[in-house]
Amino acid sequence: MATIEAIVAREILDSRGNPTVEVEVGLDDGTIGRAAVPSGASTGAFEAIELRDGDKGRYLGKGVEKAVSNVEDKIADELLGYEASEQRLIDEKMLDIDGSSDKSELGANAILGVSLAVAKAAAQSAELPLFRYLGGPNAHLLPVPMMNILNGGAHADSNVDVQEFMIAPIGAPSFREALRTGAEVYHALKSVLKKKGLSTGLGDEGGFAPSLPSNASALDLIAEAVQAAGFALGTDIVLAMDVAATEFHKDGAYVFEGSPKSTEEMINYYAKLAETYPIVSIEDPLSEEDWAGWSAMTAQLGSKIQIVGDDLFVTNPTRIGRGIAESAANAVLVKVNQIGSLTETLDAVDLAHRSGFRTMMSHRSGETEDVTIADLAVAVGSGQIKTGAPARSDRVAKYNQLLRIEEELGSAARYAGAGAFPRYRTA
Ligand SMILES: C=C(OP(=O)(O)O)C(=O)O
Numbered sequence: 001m002a003t004i005e006a007i008v009a010r011e012i013l014d015s016r017g018n019p020t021v022e023v024e025v026g027l028d029d030g031t032i033g034r035a036a037v038p039s040g041a042s043t044g045a046f047e048a049i050e051l052r053d054g055d056k057g058r059y060l061g062k063g064v065e066k067a068v069s070n071v072e073d074k075i076a077d078e079l080l081g082y083e084a085s086e087q088r089l090i091d092e093k094m095l096d097i098d099g100s101s102d103k104s105e106l107g108a109n110a111i112l113g114v115s116l117a118v119a120k121a122a123a124q125s126a127e128l129p130l131f132r133y134l135g136g137p138n139a140h141l142l143p144v145p146m147m148n149i150l151n152g153g154a155h156a157d158s159n160v161d162v163q164e165f166m167i168a169p170i171g172a173p174s175f176r177e178a179l180r181t182g183a184e185v186y187h188a189l190k191s192v193l194k195k196k197g198l199s200t201g202l203g204d205e206g207g208f209a210p211s212l213p214s215n216a217s218a219l220d221l222i223a224e225a226v227q228a229a230g231f232a233l234g235t236d237i238v239l240a241m242d243v244a245a246t247e248f249h250k251d252g253a254y255v256f257e258g259s260p261k262s263t264e265e266m267i268n269y270y271a272k273l274a275e276t277y278p279i280v281s282i283e284d285p286l287s288e289e290d291w292a293g294w295s296a297m298t299a300q301l302g303s304k305i306q307i308v309g310d311d312l313f314v315t316n317p318t319r320i321g322r323g324i325a326e327s328a329a330n331a332v333l334v335k336v337n338q339i340g341s342l343t344e345t346l347d348a349v350d351l352a353h354r355s356g357f358r359t360m361m362s363h364r365s366g367e368t369e370d371v372t373i374a375d376l377a378v379a380v381g382s383g384q385i386k387t388g389a390p391a392r393s394d395r396v397a398k399y400n401q402l403l404r405i406e407e408e409l410g411s412a413a414r415y416a417g418a419g420a421f422p423r424y425r426t427a
């Protein structure tokens with residue numbers, strides 16, 4: 001196996017026009033792996049630390065020159081000569097150099113950039129596609145694309161509290177057809193909004209971002225679009241939401257639709273929504289500190305719908321372990337930059353799957369053309385991926401990579417479809 005010969009990093013731009021880290025790892029057999037690091041807006045308080053320069057200079061203080069120089073000055077020399085396939089040793093070495101509990105010394109953006117670029121170089125060197133290198137011979141499950149077609153919360157300038165309204169085309173026979181289904185509904189939704197005189201401007205993840213009379217009315221608009229596109233809601237397409245409730249949790253209450261609500265009121269609201277609409281999955285229904293509320297919600301609704309921890313778990317095996325022990329959810333959102341290295345991400349997925357929790361591979365609201373998460377979703381057999389609307393290059397790059405993977409797998413490919421949500425009973 002080839003060894004690491006050179007590591008370089010640079011500052012590039014993400015989909016929001018903010019700087020982020022890109023890393024290239026070169027091996028002694030001439031292969032190169034390149035990875036770019038994503039960035040969140042509704043970040044969890046317990047995420048690994050993304051290093052930003054913070055001075056008043058370049059990019060209004062959002063520059064990542066410190067993280068870039070940490071890669072080149074503090075990490076690169078230490079990793080030269082390592083076999084690129086020794087991913088776990090390499091990641092552990094970076095954690096040692098960092099020495100902190102939250103990657104604040106080197107920056108999770110510096111560490112993750114190197115970690116992913118090493119994996120990509122190793123895959124190149126082994127002459128394997130990344131999903132195959134990471135997932136082995138049984139990597140064959142194409143995820144359901146959880147397409148966020150209506151944006152609110154921190155990702156839009158509208159009055160909609162819920163951050164993401166997603167469609168899941170579970171009835172399609174293949175990923176390719178699922179993507180087509182989603183794109184057709186996306187275009188139908190644009191027509192529905194136009195007809196009603198609502199804004200068709202876009203949020204950070206490419207979904208429409210109109211102001212609406214209520215959060216539930218987003219679901220009505222999507223239902224109308226599904227019908228207009230010629231699909232059946234509940235069988236062809238089901239619905240999902242990311243509430244991102246930490247964002248509107250203030251002074252012990254959820255400030256939702258204009259007034260403070262208790263945990264119990266929020267759970268009752270979700271119970272009603274799940275009765276009215278074919279919702280299969282709700283992410284971050286409650287705040288990242290409301291552990292008791294999460295357990296109550298899972299006890300009440302967990303047999304019917306998927307309850308996904310994002311800010312609650314931050315892809316951190318320790319927090320996921322607590323969630324398993326306290327039955328605080330039944331699924332984990334997986335974001336590589338929340339934990340900050342590939343092997344820790346794999347550990348998080350492994351823990352979740354071994355404990356009967358599902359996983360949903362996820363982008364961040366700030367993305368690049370990097371498509372690593374598409375390969376990762378297939379490699380670990382998540383069965384679900386969320387990477388925004390089926391529009392805008394930063395989002396469709398991942399969906400397009402899944403098309404390529406499905407094509408490459410040929411008849412060995414299996415689309416997760418309704419099997420991704422075994423708890424959900426279609427009408
Ligand atoms: C993708 C998300 O948003 P962000 O990247 O802003 O945390 C999310 O909350 O799931």
Ligand SMILES: [Mg+2]
Nearest residue numbers: 242283284310
């Ligand atoms: Mg989320």
